[in-house]
Amino acid sequence: MGNIFGGDKKREITDVDRAILSLKTQRRKLDDQRKRTDTLIEREAVVARTLVAQGKRDRALLALRKKRLHGQQLEFLDKLVLNVEETDVSLEDVEQLMSDTAEAKEYETRVQSMFGESWTGVDEEAAHAELAEMEAQLLDEEVLDLPSVPQTKVADAAAVPGPPAQVEALAATPREDRPEEPLPA
Amino acid sequence: MADFPMPVFYSYPPYFTLQPVKETQRKQRESWKDLILSYCCHHRIFIVSLDAAADEFPLFENKAIQRKLSLEARSLLLEDLAASGRGRWLGPDRRRLLVLWRGVGEWADVIHAWARGNGLEDSVVSLEELLGGEDVRGSELAGMPRELLSAALRTLEERGKARVFRGDANDDTGVKFFA
């Protein structure tokens, strides 16, 4: 593969090269974002479960709404990642992807602001359903624990072991002030 | 991993005391230099830190004879590596050394061979991929620290075997390999 004509003809960085690099960067960033979101979803689920065990329904619902939002973002990211993987090296496709990514970034900022405002983006029904499911699960666990079948459906708050102090404190702090590491399961 | 056979001097207590006689010290440091290089090569250790705990880098202490090299001695040994071109200091405070059990030029060859082996000639790869991508795991490039990778890529560039470039400001650094 000798370059008999000399010069830098073969050693140029083309626009296609730059485009590929951009794609790879996007993909890496999306992957990183995906991992972070996965972690957030896990954390919110743990918080919600704990709150349900404490009988704090409203707070639990809040956590579940957040979890769903993260989940939606994850779906979106997955689609983007799929796009990046399947994409041909054609400039138009790349440009389309760029604008999609810009859209994704916009979406993200919208989601961030939403946490302080209304919940119109979240499927309320689904959030409630999940809450109910968690409560039922909790009940099942209690049924297995107690020696006799309880008469009432609602769990007696006093019978449930309290969560570690740090979990309670964590659930109570606003999202932005929380530390990064996930909660113990 | 196969055991690394230690040289005889490693069990000889005086080698862990910085010798007061200049000529003797010179021989001592020479022996240690060779040992550090071959030990790091065998275990694929890239960076030696003066602040590392004994279990992170156990070479400077031999519990079997209850001897260990003083901080001063370790510092001198790392300095010897740097002075002879077999190491590069990372950071201005001279506490972490990149050990070049393979020279930068040789690393450049290794990277290029890896690129060829993976059919990456005339292809673009990001620096992040070279640091931790799938194709790198289990290869000769595995575990290479960023500083070493950058240095080796610069050498490849000088040889015209690769080009390092940025896309726009938000992109990772890219490398294009040439045949």
Next chain:
Amino acid sequence: MLIGARHLISNGSPHLQESFKALGDHVNQTKLELMRSQMAVFKESLEQFALKYRSDIRRDPAFRESFHAMCVTIGVDPLASNKGIWNRLLGFGDFYYELGVQCVETCLVLRSSRRRGSAAEAVSADDVLKSLEKLSVLGGGLGVVTVGGSRYVRSQPMELSRDAADALDFAQRSGGFFSAPDLSASLGWAPARTEFTLQQLLRDGLTWLDLPPDAGAPCLYWVPAVGMEQAAAAYAAAHRLA
């Protein structure tokens, strides 16, 4: 014909003298050539011998010694040159060169980690001495020194004082290492004398300093020439280490 020749030469004409001179030269030449061909025959026999017994010569130091003696009788030095037929036949040049180098390297104490390996050819003391003789042409104070009961290979020129020699002897008897108090006690020396001798030995590179981990314990002096592995093992045993 020859009887008259002398008479003819001294009394004969210049032409005749020249002819006889030419004849004389021719005879000398013939003699020389005859000798050469005889030597060639000798050499060939010797080469064949070497080739036939090649593996024995390599393997057996005693046989090798005899072979050398035979070569010397004939006036052939198989070690003379690294190249040439002998090296090809026996691979000798390299052998002795390498052995000599290994000896010198062993002297450079820190290289004592290099071993000849169990698979290497057997070596006799004679072999070692021979290779050292070869190396001595390099100068540099290479040679063999006798201290106490043992012969040591010396790789640098030095004069050993009596006290220094005695201290080394003590080192050998103590398993390769000792403290200053140990030395003083054993040889009945005043501390100053001990100190002076130890400094001398350190300066000459015959002794290395060792600071034990316990700050209260006296520092130790080690003599690598006595043998590093044994000394290290003796130390470990004495202190009941792993």
